[in-house]
Structures are given as C-alpha cells and as structure tokens.
Amino acid sequence: MRRGVAAALVASAGALGCTGAAAQVTDAQRQKAAPCAACHGAEGRAPLADTPSLAAQPKQFITTQLVMFREGNRKSEVMNALAAPLSNADINELGGYFAAQASPLPDGPPLPADAAAAGRALADRLLCSQCHGAELKGQQHIPRLAGQRADYLRNQLLGFKAQTRFDMDGNMTAAAQALTPADIEILATYLGSLH
Amino acid sequence: MNRSTTTRLGVLAFGLVLAGAAAAQTPAPAPAPAPAPAWQQGRSGDQATSTLHPFAPILTGRAASELPLDKLKVPSGFKVEVWAEGIPEARSLTLGDKGTVFVSNRNLKDVYAITEQGGKRSVTKVLRGLNSPNGVAFANGTLFVAERHRITAYDGIEDKLASPPEPRVVIDNLDPTSQPGHFWKFLAMGPDGKLYFNVGAPGNIVMPSYAQATINRVDPKTGVMEIYASGVRNSVGFDWDPRTKDLWFTNHARDWVNDDLPHDTLHRAAKKGMNFGYPFCHQGDFLDPEYGKGRSCSEFEAPAAKLGAHIAPNGMRFYTGSMFPAEYRNNIFIAMHGSWNRSTKQGYSVMRAVVDSAGKVELSPFLEGFLSDAKADPPMWGRPNDLLVMKDGALLVADDYNGIVYRVSYAR
Numbered sequence: 291m292r293r294g295v296a297a298a299l300v301a302s303a304g305a306l307g308c309t310g311a312a313a314q315v316t317d318a319q320r321q322k323a324a325p326c327a328a329c330h331g332a333e334g335r336a337p338l339a340d341t342p343s344l345a346a347q348p349k350q351f352i353t354t355q356l357v358m359f360r361e362g363n364r365k366s367e368v369m370n371a372l373a374a375p376l377s378n379a380d381i382n383e384l385g386g387y388f389a390a391q392a393s394p395l396p397d398g399p400p401l402p403a404d405a406a407a408a409g410r411a412l413a414d415r416l417l418c419s420q421c422h423g424a425e426l427k428g429q430q431h432i433p434r435l436a437g438q439r440a441d442y443l444r445n446q447l448l449g450f451k452a453q454t455r456f457d458m459d460g461n462m463t464a465a466a467q468a469l470t471p472a473d474i475e476i477l478a479t480y481l482g483s484l485h
Numbered sequence: 486m487n488r489s490t491t492t493r494l495g496v497l498a499f500g501l502v503l504a505g506a507a508a509a510q511t512p513a514p515a516p517a518p519a520p521a522p523a524w525q526q527g528r529s530g531d532q533a534t535s536t537l538h539p540f541a542p543i544l545t546g547r548a549a550s551e552l553p554l555d556k557l558k559v560p561s562g563f564k565v566e567v568w569a570e571g572i573p574e575a576r577s578l579t580l581g582d583k584g585t586v587f588v589s590n591r592n593l594k595d596v597y598a599i600t601e602q603g604g605k606r607s608v609t610k611v612l613r614g615l616n617s618p619n620g621v622a623f624a625n626g627t628l629f630v631a632e633r634h635r636i637t638a639y640d641g642i643e644d645k646l647a648s649p650p651e652p653r654v655v656i657d658n659l660d661p662t663s664q665p666g667h668f669w670k671f672l673a674m675g676p677d678g679k680l681y682f683n684v685g686a687p688g689n690i691v692m693p694s695y696a697q698a699t700i701n702r703v704d705p706k707t708g709v710m711e712i713y714a715s716g717v718r719n720s721v722g723f724d725w726d727p728r729t730k731d732l733w734f735t736n737h738a739r740d741w742v743n744d745d746l747p748h749d750t751l752h753r754a755a756k757k758g759m760n761f762g763y764p765f766c767h768q769g770d771f772l773d774p775e776y777g778k779g780r781s782c783s784e785f786e787a788p789a790a791k792l793g794a795h796i797a798p799n800g801m802r803f804y805t806g807s808m809f810p811a812e813y814r815n816n817i818f819i820a821m822h823g824s825w826n827r828s829t830k831q832g833y834s835v836m837r838a839v840v841d842s843a844g845k846v847e848l849s850p851f852l853e854g855f856l857s858d859a860k861a862d863p864p865m866w867g868r869p870n871d872l873l874v875m876k877d878g879a880l881l882v883a884d885d886y887n888g889i890v891y892r893v894s895y896a897r
Contacts, residue, residue, distance in 0.1 A: 350543055357544040357573075361594060378545040378573060385545075420536055430863060431541040453516050458541070458592070460522035460665070467518040 319387040322380060325372065326388075334391040342442045345391035348428045353385040354458070364456035393427070394437040397482035409480020412473060416465065418481075426484060431458075440482035447474045523666025527689040527741045539825045540863050544592060546573040546888025553866060556854040559893055562810075565852060568881060568892035571608050572597045575883040575890055577671060577721075577800065578873035579621040579628070583643045586873065587611075587628055588883065588890065589621045591669045596621060596630060598646050599890070611646050612639070619721070620672025620682055629705070631672035631682050634660040636703065655680065656703045656710055662687070664697065671721040671800075676730045679704050685719035690739045690764055690773065698763050700734060700754070716760040716785060717752075718767075722800040722871065727815060731755045733789070735798035735819060738767045740826040747771045749796050750788035751819065751838060751846065759786045790846035796832035797823025800871030800883070808878025809895045813837070818851060818880060820869035830856060830864040835872065835882055835893075852882060852893060 329338045334345030344352060358364040359373035360381075376384075401409070413419070413426070421432050428434035435443065449455030450466035451474070457463045469477070520526070524539050549567040557565045574590035575597075581587060586599040596612035612618070612630065620631030628639040630652070636659070637652035659682075660668055667685020675681050679702040686698040693699075700717055703710040713732070723734035732754045738747040747767035754761075762769070762785035764776040769787035772780060792798050800820040804813050816839050821832035835852035855867040868886040875881060875892075882891040 350541070353543065353545045354541065357593070378571070381545045382547075417534060420534065421538065453519055459524070459539075460519065461525075463519040464521045464525075 315387055315390050319383050322383055323387045326384065329368075330388075334388045335394045336439055336442070339439075340441050340445055341439065343394040343438055344388035346393035346427070347388055347434050348430060348432065349382075349385040349389040350431045351428055351433045352388055353381050354431045356381045356384065358456060358458070363458075393434070393485065396437050396485050397439050398479070401479065401483045405476070406480060406483065409476050409483070412476055413480065416469075416477075421461065426481065435481040436484035438482055440478040443481055444474055444478035447478060520665070523688045524740070525689075526666070526691065527739065529741065532741055536862070537826050537828070540865075540868075540886070542574045542592065542868075542886050543888070544573055546571055549887075549889055552887060552889070553857075556857070556866075557852065557891075558850075558854045559852055563893055563895050565882075565891055565893045567889055569599050569606060569608055569890040571888065572599070572890065573888040574885045575870070575888050576619055576885045577621050577871045578881055578883050578890070579623045580873055580875065581623050581628065581643045582626055584876070585643050585646070586881065586890070587621045587623065589618050589630070590885070591617055591619045594618065596628075600646065609646060611642070611649050617669050619669035622672045622674045622680060624674040624678075627705075629655065629672060629674070629680055631670035631680075633668050633670070634658065636670075636672065636680060636682065638705065654708075655705050656708050659684065662694075667719040669721070671723065673723055675702060675732070676725050677702075678706075681713065681723060681732070683717065683720045685721075686763060689741060690775065692764060692776070700732075711757070713757050714754045714759050714761060716763045716765075718763040720752075722798065722820070724802050724817070726753075727803055727805050729755075733801065733803075733817065735792070735801050736761065736788075737797060738794075739764070739773070740795065742774065744827045744829065745794045748788075748791035748794050749798050749823075751790040751792055751798065751801070751817070752786070753789045753844075754786075760784070761786050761788075789840070789844060790838065790848065792819065792821070792836070792848070793824075793831055795824030795827040796821045797825075799869075802872045802874055802880075804874060804880070806874045806876075806878025806880075809880075812839075816840075818872050820872050820882065822868050822870050822885075828860075830859040832856070833865040833868060835869050835880075852891075855884075 329341045330336050330344050334343055336343045356373050359369040360376055422435050423429045426435040447466055450462045451469055453463055549570045559565050572588050574593050575588045576591050577589045579587050588597045594615045595610050596618055598609050598611045600607055615632050617633040618630050622629045626641050628642045630637050635657040636655040638655050639650055642649050664687040666688045670682045672682045681702045684697050684699050686693045698717055699712045700714040700720055701710055702713045717736055719737045720734045725732055734752050736750045738749050750768055752761055764773055765780040766772055766782040766785050768791050770782050798819045799822040802818055804816045816837055819836045821834050823832045824830050833855040834850055837849050837851040839847045855865045857866050858864055867884045869882050870885040871883045873881040880893040
C-alpha cells in the first residue's frame, strides 16, 4: 500500500514531465548551484558539520525551504542572506539541480545490528514513513531523511522539540514533542545510515 | 518563531536582573508541549496511521509550459487558456475599477497586480511583507486586504502601483489568540458597503469561541465589526445574489469522519444572525459524532446544497457577465480546491450551480481536468481556488498550486 503510493507518485510525476531524479543537469544549473557547493558539497553531499545534504531531495522540498529562507520565515543568517536575491526561477532551477543528484551515501560507518533495529523500531512507532515516504526518501514538500547527515538531523529534531525550528504546518513540532534526547540520538544515527 | 525569540529574550532579561542576587535560580520553564497540527485534530485512534494529508502549494509557481494544459475540459463552445503565470500561490482575485486584477496568497506575504497596457499583460508584485494576506476586495478606488490579524485599505492604489500608498488600518486585532487552523481570511465587499470576512474554526472539530467559526462584517468607515453568521466552520468564498442581494457562501465541513461524510456545502444567508450548525450539525442533517449528542439539526439553517465530501469549495461567484450563453446568467460558479481527506479523491474542478425558483440547486462540471489520478499522491496537477467575472464576461480561475490564472471564454 505504501509502496503503491510511492509508485503512483513517481508515475504521476513522469506523466506530467516534472523534473525528477532522472532529469538532465544543465551547465547553467551547475553554475547557479556553485555558491551552494562550498557548504552543501559539489554534488549535494554536504562535507560540513550540521549542514544538510541536498542531493536527491524532492524538488518541492528544496524550493519550499529556499522560499522560506528568502522570506525570513526560516531563520539562518547564512541562508537568509544567500536566498535573499534569488528569484523564483532561480529557486526552481536550484531545486531541479539538487533533486537530480545521486542520493547521498550513508552518513558514517554501518550501524551495528541492534542499533539499526532500535532505529527502525522507533521510526516505525513514530510513523515517519507516513509523510517521508515508504523508504524515507521524501515526497512533494517533505524532505528525504535517508542518508542525511546525522548531526543535522539531530539538531533539527532538537529544534522541533524545543519549538524553535520553523515549521510551516506544525507537523514536526507536534511529532517531536514525545521524543527524549536518547530517542533523537537513535533516530538521527539510524536515518543517516540509510541509503 | 516570534514566540520563541520573545521567550529567549525574556529568559535573558530575567537572568540579568537576578545575576549575582541569588545562588539558586529557577531554570527556564520548558514550553508547553505543542499540540497536534490543526489538520490532524479529531482523528480517531485507527486513523492515526492514515496516509491522507493536505497538499502544499508549489511556492515558487510553475511555468505554464510545464503543465498538461491539454487535459483541461470545458463545455462545448467554451475555451480555456492561461491568462497569467508567475504569481506564486495565486489565491484570491479581485478586480480594480480601472481593470487591474489583484491576486493574493496565503503562505506567502504578497499581493500581485495584473495589468494590461497596449495589449501587453504584465504581472507585478505590489504589496510585500504581509501576514497571510489571503483576502482581497476592491471598491471605489480602494484595495482592501485581509491579513491574518487585520484588514487594511490602500486608497487610490491603481494610480500608483509602482509605489503603493501606506496601508490604512480598517480593523485590527482579528486574531488575538494566534489561533491554529483556519486563520486565513476571505474578503469581499457587500452590497451594503461593508466588508465581509470569515473567522474560521481553530481546528478540525473543536468548540469555537463565540467569535470563531463565523462570517463577520465591518463598516470600513467606522471600523465597527459585527458577527453576521455563526456555526460556519470555514468559509473562504462568498458572493451576493445580484437579484436579491442575499449572501451566499461555501463552507468546508469537518474532516476525519469518513470518505463520504459529511458533505461540504453551499449556503444562503438572507439575513444577519443565522447559525449554520458547526460544531453540532454538518451538512444540515448529520449530527457530529461527538458534539452532536443531545442536539438536533433542526436548530440550525440547512444548506442550499451538498457539494461533495471533502471537495473543498473555495471561491464562488455569481455569473453576472454577458459573454456566456443566457442560461448562465446568475448561475453560481464554485472552485473546488480539494479533496485530500478522502481515499479516492474528487473535485479539483470548477462546478456550475443552477438554482431554480424553488431554491433547488443543480450541479454540473464546468472546468475539469486538474485531477490526474484519484488514487495518487498528489492526485492533481492544479487546484482551482478562486474565480472572477471580468468586465467582458470571461471567467478567471486562480490556481494556487501552480501560481497560474486561467481565462474561460465563450465564442458565439
């Protein structure tokens, strides 16, 4: 059933000719994305602490966040400044560029089996896949979690729990309320280890 | 965000005042746990694993060239075309005296103007930095904008689109509780010269305060407001019958009962003071499973029509133009923005409602084709949200998912 939803999503995106993972990356896109590379990595795999990988994120997630940075809803000194001059067309192009990059490699060494099992159980209990998709690869305006940097995920979850992280619809703020710091650690490490 | 900043500043100030005064300081209080988001409120236990969810608009807009426009369908003799693009989250429409079309949005902060000069149409952002400016209305040279918390007026704006005047506040403090859910406001100028707007329910199915789940009106000359209709869960579309001057409005019924109940509705409010049932009774004959206990639907005004469960009727307009065939005159067009809270989706269309002399409403499709796969996620590639009858009689349709305005015309 969940796989069905994901498959349908891919099918409908294809039918509409949307730029998805299979889209071609143009030189103009690469050039526009160059300022992002310093922190997010040339191919969207972030080498920097507490910085998200953008590779293979859904295009609508990237564009939504860039709009929210530009409009000042989501706060980050660096990102607010970088997003300020971007037009909607620029943002669409950047979203398409990073969405088309190969998915990030798992963050860190493979997890011991018990840590992986604990992470999977927690992710199941919290119904993460309900919004983030069957394989936690994101959909529409909702981010991919699989392979994201664990330190970034940890800080976002802590921010949601503290109700300080910008949240367009309140979903993650509500979802994070029941998490303990230990839960957050288990989840962040587990999600980062997925491919 | 603002709240957390304030809290942090407050804690900092508190710490400074007490610094050095006492050894044992009270730790900063943790914020109260955040509740479930408004759209999830009212789910039953077995609905907690549901994959149904509202759809977010593409906030940068999509170019018309990316869209499967050939899928759009109108009745024989009618034509639909893209009229303007590049208006992210094009939400509500209003027409200026001099022909400017103003377009609002809900998740963004702007108002756009679409103007035509020498046959060339252009789209310009004219207002910025607003707080969910969902409602726009125009009268006597003035543009009125309903933000989350206030209604403002921009006098003579059509003559100074490049440098609009400062806003004049008509009424403020419309959202004193920062209510969750349904905080965006539709705005329309009534035939009585008063501005009408909704205050939605602060959740899916909750007991509203007396000022919530209402349609209100405010006199723009005095700023005095009054409740016009109550028991209205959330109405983001209304218009007046050009013959009788009666107010008609669309209403979203509650979610999370089931796929087919309750219906969203079309209503007529011929006078002030009517109650339309929320949260006790929905669709005129369905008592709420929780709040309906011990109540009767006969206490409340019945709807003029049931429109379909979860179909999300938003903008509605009486057809007052002369371009369409005569039988369309005074029909109601309704933009169906949904559905999301339904396993098989319906809507994503513009419907035509014909009201006969006995008040019976007959519905038929008018503009269809946005729904691509009723079982897919997302099921649609576009979402009609508001409508506008132009001076030449053409009908504009705002699509907030893509940031596009379409024009439906008729060739004799």
